Amino acid sequence: MxxxxxxxxxxxxxxxxxxxxxxxxxxxxxxxxxxxxxxxxxxxxxxxxxxxxxxxxxxxxxxxxxxxxxxxxxxxxxxxxxxxxxxxxxxxxxxxxxxxxxxxxxxxxxxxxxxxxxxxxxxxxxxxxxxxxxxxxxxxxxxGPELAGPVFPELTAREREVLALIANGVSNPGIASKLSLSPKTVRNHVSSIFTKLHVADRAQAIVRARKAGLGDGG
CATH class of the missing domain: 3.40.50.2300 (Response regulator)
Structure with missing residues (x-):
C-alpha cells in the first residue's frame, strides 16, 4: 500500500x-x-x-x-x-x-x-x-526458540493431551484411564477437538495430529 x-x-x-x-x-x-x-x-x-x-x-x-x-x-x-x-x-x-x-x-x-x-x-x-x-x-x-508455541494452539493443554493419545491409537476408555477422567469428560474433549480442528472423525484427527508431530507418526 x-x-x-x-x-x-x-x-x-x-x-x-x-x-x-x-x-x-x-x-x-x-x-x-x-x-x-x-x-x-x-x-x-x-x-x-x-x-x-x-x-x-x-x-x-x-x-x-x-x-x-x-x-x-x-x-x-x-x-x-x-x-x-x-x-x-x-x-x-x-x-x-x-x-x-x-x-x-x-x-x-x-x-x-x-x-x-x-x-x-x-x-x-x-x-x-x-x-x-x-x-x-x-x-x-x-x-530463545525452545519456548516456541505448541502445535494446535486453538486446543487447550488437556485437549492436546487427549489428541496425542488419540494419535497413538488409544481408545476413549483408555484415555479416561490414563488421564484419570470420566468417560463423559473424554467424550466432551474429543468432540471439542473435532470441532476445533474441523475434522469429521477419529481417523481424520489422527492424520492431522501425526502430520503435526503428535503420536507414533511424529
Missing amino acids: SDARPRVLVVDDHPLFRFGLCTVLAAEPSVELVGEAATGAEAIATARELTPDVVVMDVHLPDMTGIDAARAIVGERIDTGVLVLTMFNDSESVFAAMRAGARGYLLKGSGQDEIVRAVHAVGRGEAIFGPDIATRVLGFFNA
Missing part, C-alpha cells in the same frame, strides 16, 4: 462492538472503511471480494477462529495485513496469530488513536503490538 488511506475490513461477531469500531473508523479521515463481517466465512469471502489493505479481526468467531480466518485470507492475498483486536491476551493466541500471518495484535480496550495508528502501521507492512503483547513477544524471543 502507498500513502493512500488504508482500506479496512472489520470482523467481529459482537454487533455492538463491531458497530462502534466501524463508527470510529468511518469517522477517521485517514482510513477508508470498506466492509464488515461477523463470521470467519464472511470475512474470507468479503476479503476476497473487496481486497482490503487491512483486516481488523477478533480471535473468537462463531464458525472458526479468527486465526484460521486470518491464515486463509493471508494465504489468498499476501498483501492483506491482519490486525488482531481481541480480549485474548494469552501467549498461545498471540503466537498462533503471528504464525497465521497477522502483523498486529491489540487488546480490546485499546484507545481509538492506538487502533487507528495500528491500522496504518499494518497497512504499511509493519508489525505492531499493544504494550502488554509487545513485552510478551520480546520475552519470547529473548528466551
